[in-house]
Structures are given as structure tokens and as C-alpha cells.
Amino acid sequence: MVWEERFYAEPKDIFSIRLTCRKCQASSTIPLGDREYIPETCSYCHEGWFTKGSTDHKYLTWLLQSLIGLRRRDTDALCNIHFELPGHLNMPNGT
Numbered sequence: 001m002v003w004e005e006r007f008y009a010e011p012k013d014i015f016s017i018r019l020t021c022r023k024c025q026a027s028s029t030i031p032l033g034d035r036e037y038i039p040e041t042c043s044y045c046h047e048g049w050f051t052k053g054s055t056d057h058k059y060l061t062w063l064l065q066s067l068i069g070l071r072r073r074d075t076d077a078l079c080n081i082h083f084e085l086p087g088h089l090n091m092p093n094g095t
């Protein structure tokens with residue numbers, strides 16, 4: 001038998017999107033609700049994280065805006081939304 005643990009997160013459980021610069025290793029956390037755009041450069045070393053108009057930047061901006069919209073979802077909605085996550089996560093900083 002294989003036992004796998006899963007977590008189910010609702011949109012309101014997601015607090016922020018975190019970006020870590022591959023050049024200087026600094027992290028930027030974008031809290032959901034503060035702003036609805038993703039920075040294109042590192043605020044510490046100013047390395048460009050995304051090419052202007054790139055698909056990556058568009059998808060990440062849409063994800064941020066979608067998460068913000070889903071957090072504001074009407075409590076009378078007729079279904080619940082959950083994101084399924086593995087029980088053991090591999091964190092980007094190795095912790």
C-alpha cells in the first residue's frame with residue numbers, strides 16, 4: 001500500500017506569490033491584494049526577470065489577478081474551489 005498525503009488549499013489560503021532572483025538570491029513577495037502586477041525586474045540587483053511582454057510574465061500576472069479575484073468570490077457560490085498540493089513540498093531554497 002502507498003500512503004500519500006495531500007493538502008487542499010482554498011484561494012483564500014494563498015497569501016502571496018514569491019519570486020527569488022537567480023542572480024542575487026533575493027526574494028520578493030507579492031501579497032495578494034496589494035497590487036495586481038508582477039515586477040519585471042529584481043528590486044535588489046535590477047536583473048531583468050522577464051522579457052517585456054513575455055508569456056511567463058503574462059501567465060504569472062493572470063495567476064496573481066485570478067487568485068485575487070477568487071479570494072473575493074461570493075460566499076454564496078454553488079461550488080468550492082481547492083488547489084491540491086503534495087504533502088511534502090520541495091521548497092526552492094531547500095528548506
Ligand SMILES: [Zn+2]
Nearest residue numbers: 021024042045
Ligand atoms: Zn536580484
